[in-house]
Amino acid sequence: MLWPKLARNLLGRPVTAAAPAVSDEAVAALVARLEGAARARLGRSLAIRAVDCGSCNGCELELNALQNPVHDLERFGLRFVASPRHADVLMLTGPLTRNMREALEHAYAATPDPKWVVAVGDCAVDGGVFKGSYAVEGGAGAAVPVDLIIPGCPPAPEQLLAGLLSLLEAETETPRASS
Ligand code: SF4
Numbered sequence: 001m002l003w004p005k006l007a008r009n010l011l012g013r014p015v016t017a018a019a020p021a022v023s024d025e026a027v028a029a030l031v032a033r034l035e036g037a038a039r040a041r042l043g044r045s046l047a048i049r050a051v052d053c054g055s056c057n058g059c060e061l062e063l064n065a066l067q068n069p070v071h072d073l074e075r076f077g078l079r080f081v082a083s084p085r086h087a088d089v090l091m092l093t094g095p096l097t098r099n100m101r102e103a104l105e106h107a108y109a110a111t112p113d114p115k116w117v118v119a120v121g122d123c124a125v126d127g128g129v130f131k132g133s134y135a136v137e138g139g140a141g142a143a144v145p146v147d148l149i150i151p152g153c154p155p156a157p158e159q160l161l162a163g164l165l166s167l168l169e170a171e172t173e174t175p176r177a178s179s
Helices: 002-011 022-040 058-065 100-110 122-126 157-170
Strands: 047-052 088-091 116-120 134-136 148-152
Touching: 002 047, 002 157, 047 058, 047 100, 058 116, 058 157, 088 100, 088 122, 088 157, 100 134, 116 122, 116 157, 148 157
Parallel strands: 047 088, 088 116, 116 148
Antiparallel strands: none
8 A cells, every 4th residue: 555655654754874973082092193193104194185986985975974073084184185196195985997997097196106095995995896897997906006905885984094094103114106
């Protein structure tokens, strides 16, 4: 019967999942360590350029969450920039689609040395759920060298922060200088 279902949907509350609990102190401590590590490695705060190589936008929502009032990355000086020419880190999301390969290679070449590349989410690691598609070449590593992978579908903002922190605090690794 259509009418009971229609009435239930019209009168019922929207079905939404509750937002996950976020510890302000834990996030602030994580971001402060990240900012300190960026200053130690680079002498200034970190600039991040996000490149969507063909994602479903789930990973972008988590990257966006880093800038929302809960996480507010910019209060610590870390910021997303509009051009790879201003970036220290490229954060790549989604599988590497054929249409995005050239754009990604240009973005990588335009990023000044030293630089890091982070594959964000299962799709950027190896193609994820899109693996095998005619339009997909694999993970981001099929086009550019990747320094860090952050798995998950999608990874949570805290995982992204922890990943960036491990990248900067790695003592044996140096930022990539292409030539
Ligand atoms: S890892 Fe998951 S959320 Fe991220 S682009 Fe792939 S399918 Fe979407």
